[in-house]
Amino acid sequence: MTDEERQELLKKQKTDKLTPADRYKIPPQDMPEQDPVKRRSNVNEVATGYTETHARLEAMRCLQCKKAPCIKGCPVQIKIQDFVAAICDGDFKKALAVIKENSLLPAVCGRVCPQEVQCQQTCTVGLKFKDPTKAVSIGRLERFVADLDQEEIIPTVAPETGMKVAVIGSGPGGIVTAADTRRAGHDVTIFEAFHKTGGVLVYGIPEFRLPKAIVQKEIDVLTEMGVKIVCNFVVGRTRTIEQLMKEDGFDAVYIGVGAGLPRFMGIEGESLVGVFSANEYLTRANLMKAYDFGKGADTPIVRSKKVAVIGGGNVAMDSARTAVRLGAEKVYLVYRRTEKEMPARIEEVHHAKQEGVEFHILQSPKRVIGDQNSRVTAIECLKYRLGEPDESGRRRPIPIEGSEFQIDVDTCIIAIGNIANPLIRQTTAGLEFNKWGNILVDENCKTSLDGVYAGGDIVLGAATVILAMGQGRIAAAAINDYLAKKKQKS
Amino acid sequence: MSHKIVSKRKLSENVFTAEIEASLIAQAGKPGQFVIISINSEYSERIPLTIADADPEKGTIRLIWQRVGKTTAELADMKADEKIANVVGPLGKPTHIENLGTVACVGGGIGNAPLLPITKALKKAGNKIISILGARTKDLLILEDEFDRISNELIVTTDDGSYGRKALVTEPLKELCQRDQKPNQAFVISPAIMMKFCCEVTRKFNIPTQVSLNTIMVDATGMCGGCRVEIDGKPKFVCVDGPEFDGHKVNFDLMMKRLDAYKDQEQKAYEQYKEHRCKIGLDK
Ligand SMILES: Cc1cc2nc3c(=O)[nH]c(=O)nc-3n(C[C@H](O)[C@H](O)[C@H](O)COP(=O)(O)OP(=O)(O)OC[C@H]3O[C@@H](n4cnc5c(N)ncnc54)[C@H](O)[C@@H]3O)c2cc1C
């Protein structure tokens, strides 16, 4: 559809009395995006965002169901039909306000939430067309209102309580906890190990999917609210949680340190030169800006010709697409199940294919092969078939004996997930963990230690931005409660 | 929060030392631990350097570094009162210090710098210290006086015989191991190749040997795995599981290959920097 046609279509809609039939007739609005060939050689954002016309048409596709099944699909229960209705009416300010009641980071979540398994999965429109990609594009609408150059509203902060809160880690969970506890008037400090704030949003998720300026804007809001930010501070090494609470006067602590330990496969050849964890590859590219090596940036990154990325999640897609942008001629995505089981967002899978990433499904490496200089020359893979569903409900991949074959590559990126970093466990006596090293919390995100709360990936295992944010909210409410009671007592 | 360079001086042709404001690290740091620094936030590389000494009262740490590439060169060009944007630490596991009896402390090249705080702590714990320091040539030998002060016996070697004994450190180490009262443990910090050969010597005599590995790092919190080495055939992360390991279990050959992973790019960056400093007259 051309822009003129779209505008014509919008003019034709009788906004005040749209029937379901009218709504069904409006075609789903595609996301405008950078040309796949051009974007292979830049790191700018791929999806360029809805225009007002796109957004209003898309919003009109929403049936305004009484029961709003979409809300049940949203981990933080945004009042979706209300904000979509506001977009229909062209009242974007109201739309943003509705979202912000439940979610602090709409510009981020609109871009990175797996909407197709959340709000859009239960959308009546999608169900009617028996195609989840034809559901109302709630995420795109969320992003649209968040991106409009609306004046940043700095939340009001209650009078100072004199209570001190330490937030460990500046990922999405930490950002939300800091904002919500600061709003209650507490003296809040974020401690971040890296030299930049934002967690995975800055070191993991690439610029072409989530521009870093968006994350920085959220951090700036925190600073304006009076949240203190201390970078280059590794809790457990620079100071321990015990020292923060007993010596530095912090009354409550939120642990939001993320997963932070890459999983390797445990196969032969995994330490060869040219094998990277996705974390290393992405951190070099994103946080350290290695794509500008020699043009200012000092951190090098391999310039590969043929790359195999192992895995099927967002992390794998991000690595593969980063490799494309760094000039690789061939990028293979090797995944042991099929596309249907891939945990990545549909949009990322789609974009990866558009950009020329070749999918090798039902395959997984058995060993990595190197030359006499210990540099990777190939991976030896096994073929797989799918068996019965496992605990996760996905069909279990079963290796086919004797099916070994080789793929010639010079780089192999392992993107099979992250597990819990043990630093906090090793340095915090009395904190309880499950057998995978994740912190145990109750329904209020409280840990086994008094005044200590935790959320996000360190609790949930590698999860999502919205879940980390949701836990940050819960923890902040519990901290505010705890501190109010503590204050009363003293 | 940036960190002021309180003082800085040259120790040898390519080795420099500076005292840097970092009060929390000065308080928390223990022998064997290191920091990650980056000179500015936007584009600088993060590099690991050992905490060679710390003054908790003054709130400063001492770094000693060898100019081998762009970042260490840029650091060498900085002056007192200038600021380093990021210093994070203390990182890594501290050295396990106890009274072991007689210990051999073997340093090679810049390795003397990380070895010094460990040797001091071993001395304090009551050990008899025999130090062996090696350098290519006389001018490159660093920290001799400091080691002399804390060692019961000090042996210096140079490759070219310009000072001390003309030998590689492995020779006197082997002789030590052959003595009646052989060392109970050895601590070796030097370029990887030398650690490898020292470990081959001590292995024959069954002398437990601690080495400190200097792999390439990024985050140094265990998040990226870039620093991994093979210990006893299993992957370990130097930044969180180390930097010290049982030298007899380290796959040095693989580690050395991994150190060269970015060699071409690093060389290019260093050349570019040298040209740049030439242009702006820093080389005068
Ligand atoms: C490449 C990649 C792509 C992803 N894509 C998506 C996506 O598309 N959609 C989605 O919903 N989710 C995605 N995720 C998952 C999502 O990013 C995480 O679930 C989420 O960021 C977790 O948030 P968190 O609050 O737990 O903290 P994190 O974002 O993990 O941040 C934790 C922060 O704590 C800091 N820290 C760690 N230890 C310490 C310490 N000891 N002291 C001080 N600071 C410390 C870390 O440096 C880090 O900055 C992706 C993850 C990755 C790696």
Ligand SMILES: Cc1cc2nc3c(=O)[nH]c(=O)nc-3n(C[C@H](O)[C@H](O)[C@H](O)COP(=O)(O)OP(=O)(O)OC[C@H]3O[C@@H](n4cnc5c(N)ncnc54)[C@H](O)[C@@H]3O)c2cc1C
């Ligand atoms: C735990 C730890 C403690 C360290 N402590 C010290 C210290 O106290 N003083 C000191 O001078 N150095 C120390 N190093 C080494 C130091 O980090 C490197 O020399 C530095 O990163 C080089 O950076 P560059 O940009 O100047 O050179 P680059 O351009 O990165 O490298 C230049 C050349 O040096 C070699 N190189 C690169 N990285 C390393 C490395 N990590 N070790 C050895 N050679 C390397 C490469 O072969 C390369 O060709 C330590 C390393 C580790 C891991």
Ligand code: FES
């Ligand atoms: S440097 Fe990243 S894990 Fe050690």
